[in-house]
Amino acid sequence: MFYLILEIKCAVWFWMKSAALFRLIKGNQPFISATYTVVRNLRLCSVVNSGSKFNRSIGNSVCSQVELLTGQPVRSAGTMAPVTGGLTERIDDYINKNTVFIFSKTTCPFCTEVKALFSSLGVEVQVLELDQDEQGADIQNALEQKTGQRTVPNIFINGEHIGGASDTKKLHAEDQLLAKIRAKKGHNYDYDIIVIGGGSGGLSASKEAAKLGLKVAVCDFVKPTPKGTSWGLGGTCVNVGCIPKKLMHQAALLGEGIKDASEYGWGTDPATKHDWAKMVTGIQDHIGSLNWGYRVSLREKAVTYLNEYAEFVDPHTLKTVNKKGKEKTVTSDKFILAMGGRPKYPGIPGDKEFGITSDDIFSLPHAPGKTLLVGASYIALECAGFLKGLGYDVTVMVRSILLRGFDRQCADAIGNYMEAHGINFIRECVPTAIEELEPGTPGKLKVSAKYTDGTDYSDEFNTVVFAIGRDACTNNIGLDKIGVQLNPKNGKVIHDTAEKTSVDHVFAIGDVLDEKPELTPVAIQAGKLLARRLAGTSSALTDYVNVCTTVFTPLEYGTCGLSEDDAIKQFGEQDIEVYHANFQPLEWTVSHRENNACYCKLICVKSQNEKVVGFHYLGPNAGEVTQGFGIALKMGATKAHFDDLIGIHPTTAENFTTMDITKSSGNDPTLTGC
Structure with missing residues (x-):
């Protein structure tokens, strides 16, 4: 009795909210008569569906009662004509020959909702709109006999009866919906x-x-x-x-x-x-x-x-x-x-016996002592930076240039900063052999090397780290x-x-x-x-353009888009304008750090309304700064967009909103005030 009353209340509420009520009123159909029809047929429905789930009789949808809004009574399972063999075969064909099949009605908002769900997942479904089919009422009667559910949407996946809209949404919320759809494999592999x-x-x-x-x-x-x-x-x-x-x-x-x-x-x-x-x-x-x-x-x-x-x-x-x-x-x-x-290892005597790589340094059980980093990659410079910051004697051996593939001006600025802070650089030199002088944790190693001009080099280290690529x-x-x-x-x-x-x-x-x-x-x-x-749920491809990255060297470097050299190569030097500025973070002032070590620049294409195609930042919190501005480049921001942006003061990121010095002007970009 409780469920009957609840069903009646729910159905009447949905009916009163619907636009159909106003159509009934405009058509001068008696309000009391229409309400009685809803209640009378709901009472009949509650008896017929007494063995079914409540959410299938009312909770999923009251759209099985749409006919009532016209004043026409719905035939119950007991009053409908028996389901014929041909109709049963038709229903079974729909269910068994389609991965996802929905028995629906065009007027049902729950049907629309569940179709949208499948569409959002990229799942193709087949639909029969019962209110558009001559046998729709008989099909709905047959479905009730088959599943115990009269309401729509009535959904089947791979021949299995799922239920209505709420059942389907529940499966989706539990990450089981697509699993059921994919369960019917087209192969016999594991x-x-x-x-x-x-x-x-x-x-x-x-x-x-x-x-x-x-x-x-x-x-x-x-x-x-x-x-x-x-x-x-x-x-x-x-x-x-x-x-x-x-x-x-x-x-x-x-x-x-x-x-x-x-x-x-x-x-x-x-x-x-x-x-x-x-x-x-x-x-x-x-x-x-x-x-x-x-x-x-x-x-x-x-x-x-x-x-x-x-x-x-x-x-x-x-x-x-x-x-x-x-x-x-x-x-x-x-x-x-x-x-x-x-x-990689360089393939020289003693490299694997006595040298290590980034695969070893982070779990090294003992302090590394005096360390040689071989390589000029971001891995070599990052490791050199934190080892020096932790108090160790650090040398970097460089074959050619620092940070190949990154902006040359910024890469060189990083090297200069690291040298100024006590990291030794051996340039245009490659190792030729490593030998152990003393075992230990750490031991003592002799490194032999050769400069590109043929001059020999040798020194002793406790640890040698190879960072020459992967x-x-x-x-x-x-x-x-x-x-x-x-x-x-x-x-x-x-x-x-x-x-x-x-x-x-x-x-x-x-x-x-x-x-x-x-x-x-x-x-x-x-x-x-x-x-x-x-x-099969999407066709989206990965966008490899304008990917932000940060090099966590002592002077951090964040970048997005093209380097200055690559921009010139792609667009021509005459079509490139570079805005730049040196700055000092406020936090560095009291501790008397460098005035102009930090730097930022925007590389713009003149012919494209000064579209920003390169973003470069040297300074604290480079990853956070770069990530924030990365979306601007992704959306095609121009220099004017950066100028229109009001900065947060005092921050380092606000320098990108106030830059007005171009390289072509020849004016000095170094810091002159707050």
Whole structure:
């Protein structure tokens, strides 16, 4: 009796809210008569549906009562004509021959809502509008007999009765809707997708694909470094890249802050020394928690985690080997290559025996002591920066130029700043051998090298770190056996705009892609969008243009868009205008840091209304500043847009809203006032 009263109240409320009420009134149909018809037929409906779910009789929709708004009574299951064999066959054909089939009515808002949901997911559905079909009333009667549900929408997926709008939305909220849609596979492989590589990109792709209803596995296996270093799930960024690098950079910044603190009135002990082991323990504990979190996340998303080394044996089959040497085979319809890269060694005597790389430095159990960084990449300069900030004697050996591929003016400014702060640079020089003079933690190493003019160089160090580039992990996994084409110069995967390789069912993301940025957020975005395309829910491609990045050197460098040299090459020197300025952060004034070390510039194309195509910033919090302005470049901002923006004072970012000195003017951009 309670449910009957509730049903009546709900139905009358919906009816009174509907525009049909006004149509009834305008048509001079008696209000009392119409209300009675609703109630009378609802009472009949409540009896017929007494064994069905409440949300299917009323909660999903009262659109089964739409006929009542015209004053015509609805025939109940007991008063309708028996369902004929031909009608039953017609209904079964709709249900069984379509992945998603909706019995609907054009006047039903719940039907419109559920169609929009499927559309937003990129799922094609077939619909029969019962109010537009001659047999609509009989079909609705037959559906009630078949499912116990009279209301619309009445939804079937792969032949299974789902229910109405609320049932469908509940499945979607629980990430089960797409799984039901994808459950009917068109292949007999173990998985829909196997992702090779458990880094940021691989995890992003696998979780998104599983969320969209695909059966997914991730193969991830870390081969230890020559020094025996290995790590858990999460890839380079989490374990031996972005995360520990930023934390060690922060440790160095805190050291600088201690020096500044005395100028701000804080009592500090000049003899305070940094505890390397304590820092490493704290960082590794954090990384361990991330590793565990990723494993839990895969389990929650129903992604199979295989801590095994994978190698193709045929186009759809992998041989996997775990750390105990146990082999097995798994098959998949599609594959995503997300193996990332590993640091290079120079191939000189003693390099792997006595040298280390960024794969080792962040978990080094002892202080590194006097350290040589070999290389001029951002990895070399970032490591050199935080090691110096932590109090170690640091030398950087550079073969040619700093930060190849970045803006030359900014790269050179970083080098000058680092040299001014006590980092030694050995330029145009390459190592030729390393030998151990004394074992220990750290030991003592002799490094022999040669300048480009042939002059010999040698010195002694406690630690030697190679940061001379990275090799894509595309060898020894059987790509040659299945025909995946690689760039012979760098071993990276050749691909199209949709990250598809030369093999139609094999895709690639992240650092293994040829001529694409080697950045964690890029891999994450590419993995997510690729998963959506493979699931058929989207056609969106990754936009590799105007990707922001930051180099966490002692003087941080944020950039988005083109370098000055690349802009000139692309648009011509006569069509480029560069606005620039030096500045001093307010926080540096009391501690008497440099006046004009920080710098910013905008590179604009004159013929395009001074559209900004290059953004460059040298100063504190470069990542935060650059990320904020990145969207402006993404949206095609011009110099006028920057000028119209009112800055936040006092901040370093506001300098981009006040720049009026151009390089072409020849005027001095150095700081002259507040």
